[in-house]
Amino acid sequence: MAGQFLSKSGQFPEAPRRDLPQDAVDRPLAGFTRDYRDGESVPRHAHARAQLLYATRGVMRISTDTTAFVLPPGRALWMPAAVPHVTAMQGPVAMRALFLRADAALAGPGTVTVMAVSPLLRELVLAACAEPLEWDPAGRGGHLAALILDEIARAPRLPLGLPVLRDARLRRLAAALQAEPAQPLGLEDWARHCGASPRTLTRLFREETGMSFGRWRQMLRLAEAAVLLARGVPPARAAAAVGYASAPAFGAAFRAAFGVTPGEGRAAGGMDAL
Numbered sequence: 001m002a003g004q005f006l007s008k009s010g011q012f013p014e015a016p017r018r019d020l021p022q023d024a025v026d027r028p029l030a031g032f033t034r035d036y037r038d039g040e041s042v043p044r045h046a047h048a049r050a051q052l053l054y055a056t057r058g059v060m061r062i063s064t065d066t067t068a069f070v071l072p073p074g075r076a077l078w079m080p081a082a083v084p085h086v087t088a089m090q091g092p093v094a095m096r097a098l099f100l101r102a103d104a105a106l107a108g109p110g111t112v113t114v115m116a117v118s119p120l121l122r123e124l125v126l127a128a129c130a131e132p133l134e135w136d137p138a139g140r141g142g143h144l145a146a147l148i149l150d151e152i153a154r155a156p157r158l159p160l161g162l163p164v165l166r167d168a169r170l171r172r173l174a175a176a177l178q179a180e181p182a183q184p185l186g187l188e189d190w191a192r193h194c195g196a197s198p199r200t201l202t203r204l205f206r207e208e209t210g211m212s213f214g215r216w217r218q219m220l221r222l223a224e225a226a227v228l229l230a231r232g233v234p235p236a237r238a239a240a241a242v243g244y245a246s247a248p249a250f251g252a253a254f255r256a257a258f259g260v261t262p263g264e265g266r267a268a269g270g271m272d273a274l
Contacts, residue, residue, distance in 0.1 A: 015084030018045040020099070021133055028104035028145050031129030032097040041088040050105035051079040051097055052152065054117060054125055058093030059230045062086070064112055067161040070223035071114070072230045072265055075158070075258070076121075078113045081105065085112075090227050096129045098148070107149040114160040116259055121151040158259065162219055163209040169194040170204055177217065181224045182243035187213050222257045225250070226265060235262035 022030035032051075036058070053062060054076040062069045062077055063086045070090075071077055079085060081102070100108070117125075128144050135141025165171050173194050177183060190213075191198045205213045221242040228238040239250035239262070254262045 015044050015046040018042075018047060020047070022099035023048045025133045027101070027133070027135060027137070027141070029098050029100045029128065029148060030133055031125070031131060032095070032099060033129045034095050036089040036093040036095060038089060038091050040093075041086065044084050044086045046082050046084045047079075047099065048081060049099045049101060050081045050108060051077075051099055052108070052115075052125070053077040053079055053087070053097050054095070054122075056094045056096055056122070056126070057091075059090035059227045060093060060095070061088040061090060063164060066164055067112065068164055069112075069114060069161045070226055072226040072258070074117055074260060074265070075160075076115045076117050076155075078108045078115055078152075080108075080110060080112065083112060091231055096125050098125060098128060104145070104149055107153045109157065112161075114158040115152070115155040116158060118151065118155065121148070121155060124148045124151060156259070158257075160219075160223075160257065162216065162223065163211075165208055167204050167208065169196045169201070170208060173201075174220070177220055178224065181221045182241060184243065218253065219257070222254055225254060225262070226258060229262055229266040232266065235266060238262065238266075 020032065022032050038058075053060065053071070055071065056073060058073070060071045060077075062071060062079075065084055069077055124144055124147055128141075128148060131141045131144065135145075165174050173190050176193070185193070187198045187201055191201050194201065196204075201213065205211060205216060209216050211219075221244070225238045225242045225244075228241055229235065233241070235251070236247050239247050242250075244250035244253075251262055254260075254265065258265060
């Protein structure tokens with residue numbers, strides 16, 4: 001969940017625009033289909049149009065300049081136009097995304113937002129991706145687009161995403177915990193590891209994330225658990241791997257964060273084009 005580095009001026013460099021045919025076609029929305037290999041990534045870039053980034057298989061790690069998201073199947077990320085972001089694939093990823101013209105993008109929120117994908121929206125996205133770029137506005141493509149925009153407007157918004165950390169000490173801590181989420185070290189132990197006092201780390205977490213260290217760590221652990229579940233790891237093993245000694249406690253926390261049980265999250269990880 002590493003963020004992007006600031007330039008010497010203290011600002012993020014301008015993101016190169018990645019123009020695709022879906023950015024220019026004269027239709028309210030256009031489907032984008034691509035399969036990625038495990039570990040493949042798309043460097044920091046921006047698009048002229050808003051996107052609904054969704055994958056039917058695999059996990060996407062998407063970072064803007066301020067927030068990092070982990071998206072297992074069943075979740076999509078709404079990305080407004082011109083927002084710089086980096087996309088990295090965890091496992092083989094089957095991306096089925098939508099690009100939305102400015103007028104159609106009004107159906108979505110004005111900020112980067114995680115959305116729950118209903119079974120209907122999932123099937124609509126797959127159907128839209130099967131349409132030609134210049135689909136018939138009076139035919140099937142037009143009907144699909146109208147339904148998709150309605151479903152996007154209705155889709156539950158989920159308060160997911162971890163703020164990108166700026167301070168080098170916090171970044172070291174985050175990298176160590178992401179590599180081994182089950183580490184039981186407390187804040188004082190991490191303070192020694194990072195070369196800062198517990199009071200300093202507490203202050204930095206509040207300033208940079210608006211959360212306590214404990215809350216931030218819980219969110220990171222649940223995000224990493226989602227990755228494991230999407231890879232087919234049984235819920236009990238995923239819970240232990242990220243530091244939960246109690247399976248019921250893990251299940252309750254996971255459902256509160258993702259809106260599904262760990263078992264449902266594992267089943268979603270194996271979904272392809274059902």
